[in-house]
Amino acid sequence: MRRFVSLIPITLLLLAGLSACGSKSSANQNKTLNVTLADEPATVDPNKDTDTNSASVIAQTMEGLYTYSKSNKIIPGVATKVVKPTNHGKTYTFTLKKTAKWANGQRVTAQDFVTSLRRMADPTTKAQYASVLSAFKNYNAVQHGKLAPSKLGITALSKTKLQIQLTKAVPYFNDLVASKYYPLNTAAVRKYGSKYGTNAARAMSNGPYKLVGWTGSNSTWRYVKNPHYWNAQNVKIHQIKMAVTKDSTTAANLFNAGKIQETTVSGEYVRANGNSKQLHTHLLGRMNLLYFNSKRQTTASENLRQAVSYAIDRNQLTNSVLKDGSKAALSAVPRGDQTNPQTGKDMASEVGNLLTYNVSTAKRYWHKYLKETGKTKVTLSILTDDSDDDKKVGTYLQSVLEKNLPGLTITLTQIPHAQHVSRDFAGNFDINLIGWSTNWLDASDYLDLAAKGNSVNFTNWNDQTYNQILTSAENQSGQARYNGLVKADKYLMRVKGYVPLYQPSEAKLISKQVGGLTYSLLNDAQYQYAYWK
Known part of the structure; x- marks a missing residue:
């Protein structure tokens, strides 16, 4: 009897503990994640x-x-x-x-x-x-x-x-x-x-x-x-609970105040708080790039695309402007997106840097562009989102392009994402800063962006040679397919069907x-x- 009596408080304690655990679990389940x-x-x-x-x-x-x-x-x-x-x-x-x-x-x-x-x-x-x-x-x-x-x-x-x-x-x-x-x-x-x-x-x-x-x-x-x-x-x-937060400073402040539990922050925050155990960065399967409207006479020229591409220092953009771990584009295909089936090596690394920064080359193409258009001064608009990163990138592009291409004036049109998408499909832009995220690891998804008939080829650029190279590659398999995709990537970057800028990182x-x-x-x-x- 004494032993039975002595177990009563222990039993009550165990039941109380289990009840507390159950209450905590239930409370956590009902707790809103922001x-x-x-x-x-x-x-x-x-x-x-x-x-x-x-x-x-x-x-x-x-x-x-x-x-x-x-x-x-x-x-x-x-x-x-x-x-x-x-x-x-x-x-x-x-x-x-x-x-x-x-x-x-x-x-x-x-x-x-x-x-x-x-x-x-x-x-x-x-x-x-x-x-x-x-x-x-x-x-x-x-x-x-x-x-x-x-x-x-x-x-x-x-x-x-x-x-x-x-x-x-x-x-x-x-x-x-x-x-x-x-x-x-x-x-x-x-x-x-x-x-x-x-x-x-x-x-x-x-x-x-x-x-x-x-x-x-x-x-x-x-x-x-x-x-x-x-x-x-x-x-x-x-x-x-989801909330759209476009300003990363606001997002960081809300996080630090305990009002949200997951958010995206900017490069400035990463630089200042790089040792934080709550900060996680990862490279995205995404390419941010410039589209040029081929239906508008002022933006249809390859000379313009070449001039703009050579005038941009992509390493400066990623290291000094974004500062969040983003990587300068090497070609149309992001790092980690495609591997060589024979060697296992990354396609972006094997292809190498096809997007060099060279101001003198940029100016040479720019003078060709001015000559073919019969102009000495040109004003072009760059369409972007109104997000923090797009604003930074747009401002940087405006600065370097006006500096390196004499006679060029860049205006920025920065609007909410949904409006931006509508203008994409309407073809209502001169130069368009877009980002393309893939759903599968294969170079074709990025190379198809410049293909004839692709619904997201907002440029309306159409190059018969490129279309043939890409179609031939996609009709093959294994190493032959990979080699064909490499050929398509190199050709696309040689003629600058579009101009890749950087592979974003997310913090x-x-x-x-x-x-x-x-x-x-x-x-x-x-x-x-x-x-x-």
Whole structure:
């Protein structure tokens, strides 16, 4: 009896401890994570997104057949497994999880993927990045209105069986499946039509979080845990508050005040706080570059592109202006994007620096440009975002170009990202500072930016020789394909179809109270893996 009595306070203590742990865990689950985004998304329609901010929102709220693990490896998402293709790499047959559901509790079906990708290929949708479907059987005929979207190489064999047929094997296809081929709730698409994805109320999530409170134009919204997500039990943080914060000083101040737990900061902050354990920097799979409008007489000249390229000291731009770990571009292809299949060496390193700084060469091309245009003075506008980094880069370009190219006046047009994207597609610019982020590690994604017919070739530049080199490369495989891509890169840089500037680095402040946030060349952090420590 004495032994029994003596255990009572210990038992009560253990129960109290377990209760406290449970309360702490519950409190943490209900604790809101506060994070920032650099700019407003333009849409949350997976068929229509072309900008990184829209893609960021979609990645948190949607899930394709595959997804990415915490360590950024491809793993099954809606599909039951990562499948091996048949028919020489041209046929993929997927089985869907029966537990995969939309935020309204409905099953995600094979037809939802068919609805989405047929809609994306349909020319009436005007999906500006439909080219990610270019390897699908009948894609070109569908895009040009010669065949109905129902003829696209995607078929629902049953509610849980989906088959995709390609015209050729695609080495990076699994990344496309994970990052671009999202389903759409068929009923929601029928209900909202072309307005699908224009705000949170007109969209349906099937990923770990639901989008709440985004009106289509506001700068704050929330991600709320989707209780019907098949892996919901492993999503630890129930609510995330997003706020667009364009000024990195403001972002740093909010972080230091404990009001946000993850944000992006500038090079100045990195230089001043480089030893901070809460500061994390990583190179992005992205290239920031200049497009020149080939439809405008003043900006269509190769001599102008050459003059501008040679007049820019990219190392000065990255080391003295950005100061955040960004790297000067060597060619059209970023570091880490493509490797030589025989040697394993990085393509950017093997190709070498094709973008040298040489003021005398710049002036020689500039004088040729003035002579061919019959002018002695020229005023050109550079279009940029109104973000901190774009403002810095724009100001730097204005300074060095006016200094190194006598008679040139540069004006800066700095506008919100969504407006910038609209002007991109309208071709409303002289010179355009854009950034291109890839969804897969393959040089073709950057080289395609200058290809005829590419929907994001905002320059309208068209070089028959380049198109032939690139097409030939993409129709080959292995070492022959790699060699062809190298040839395309060298040609593109020789004629300056566009002018690469730098490969950005991203500096993140992450609260020591938060774990599970990881980054890579391809992917930003996925909040489904985050947790409170």
